Amino acid sequence: MVNTNTTTLIKSVDRPSPAARIQSIAGRFDVILVVAILGVVIALTRGNIQFLAGTIAIYALYALATNMLVGWLGIVTFGSAAYFGAGAYFVALMREIELNPLLLLLLAGIVGAVLAAFFSALTIRVNGIALTMLTLVFGQILYQLLFSFGFLGGDDGIAGVPSGELFGLRLARPENFWIYVVVVVGVCLLAIKAIYRSSFGRSVLAVHDDPLRADALGIPLKRVRVMVFVLAGFFSAIAGALLTQQQGIVTSESLHWLTSGNVLIMCLIGGTASFWGPVIGAGVLLVLETQLFRGISYSSLFIGLILLAVVMVFRGGIAGLPKQVQGWVHGARVRGSARKERSS
Template sequence: MSLLKSVRTAAAPPVRRTVQPVRSGRRALLEPLVFAVVLSLIHLLVDQSLQFVLTLGVVYALLTASLGVLLGWSGVYSFGHAAFFGAGAYAAGLLKDHDLSPLLVVLAGTVVAAAAAVAVGALGARIVGVEFALLTLVVGQVAYLLTFKLDLLQGDNGVYGIPAGTLAGRDLTDGQHLWWYTVVVVAVLLGVLRRVQLSPYGAGLNAVRDDPVKAAAIGLPVRALRLSAFTLSGAVAGVAGVLFAQQQGIVTPTTLTFTFSGQIIVMLLLGGLHRFWGAAVGAIVFVLLDDRLFGETTHHSLVLGLILLVVVVVLPRGLLGLAEPVTALVRRRRSS
């Protein structure tokens, strides 16, 4: 049975197939549009320093959403997700002297990160759970150490002087132009991810997450689905890495550290692990909190631990979980 046919087996009941694609398409179009419009309005109202932070938050929103493909959709654990983010960022850095279109650089970073994800996923194809998470942790640490062993990666100094580039005659070194470029790329990719999540393929990943044994029993290729999810996740993280490099103008080994991988997990948990937009909300809130409240502290690990403790104890379902009573009330009123 082909992958597509197997995934369709776990999709919604046949009576809903005629309407579900239409609804899914609308949601995948409207939700990212609302995301981009709301954040753009906020971007126009805040000062320049906060605009820079908000742009970074949007980049991290995409990065956190890519991890959501694993933890939230398919139940694949990863403790080294920063490796794919760093792969995209360093790919952009190594292409800095080639005068390429920013979108071509994004494409190159995507290919590099996706290739790395395929290699790691194939290496760990026969292991799951904590064992696979430890494999990703080891891979992340190896990638981090490579930045000090390979001369072209410049060690602690990092790769600097990365140009944002020019797109459609607009110089992306201008903060406003960079914002529109970043938010459009992120919104488009979030829309694609949303459509994928609402598709039969997404339903197949959910089935693998909930009970891989039953998923295999109904004919779903569990290993192939996990590998494809890992590849998709790595590719999207690579795009976020390129956007980060284009905004910052430099990439250093800190983008590959275990601490940064932990931050991505905290962002996802903060917003809501099993809610698609929880990743974006958690990332943006985390970045704003880090800049405004914890930016001056030298104890980032302690702060990270405190935030994680608060999330686990007070907000086990994330920030978007706070809206559950309201949405339940609306649904009851609609059904009555």
């Protein structure tokens, strides 16, 4: 008879399997792995691919920042372009001052954070559809200001914005800017992932799932909401500043509500419940717009139909597809077993 120690049994049960350990490690270092692999692969390609990849990386950061409000907090916003455009215009207005590009990004992020704090403080007692409409109104107010001040350029925007130099590298060259943007976006993704996995991130998700229960547990609902707005504004403004540094021009489109709508679509098709969902959505939407349907008549109609099909069929977005397929397979097995039992 084999002598079995209870402690040994408990340890054997608690010990995770090799697959679970690998999955845990991948979950901790996924941002570093993805950024490193893509950074090296894209660095070996041509300049036009590097430019497109840089644009996707910028909008991926913008989508992740927006998803802090949409997916984390459960607030549908049509005003995220206010922070994105604020960061973009800040860099353009500072074009005559020679500053370190990284310092410009930091200052642009602070501008976006201040705007977001101002808006969230004004609307702290508003919720639901009323808050959604106020985000749209706030964004459109800033958009209309472009035509009230001549130095903002109106519809023409501001051109001739230098990319700058960093450590002796001219960022105007696609290969140099790709290294710059992948490092900046990678650091921002690491910061967002750290926030997502922190106790504050868990508090945000608790507020999203059940505000009443979160309040009963002592989570300060208003403070959490303001902090999420501030963080979303900060990272959105950095994304806008990066886009201006990349393209050398900023236009009124960066503050238009359609920009907010596009990034919201990125979040939805990628999956708001997943950390990587907005990143996937940004890549899919930009590739569809710039590569597959470029120059085709009614391209917006075709893209809209594809995105509608994705949202309707894959309710958790593209990132939620594996779990959804797993659910379909499990359901098919259960139904098959039930039929066998009835037939027997």
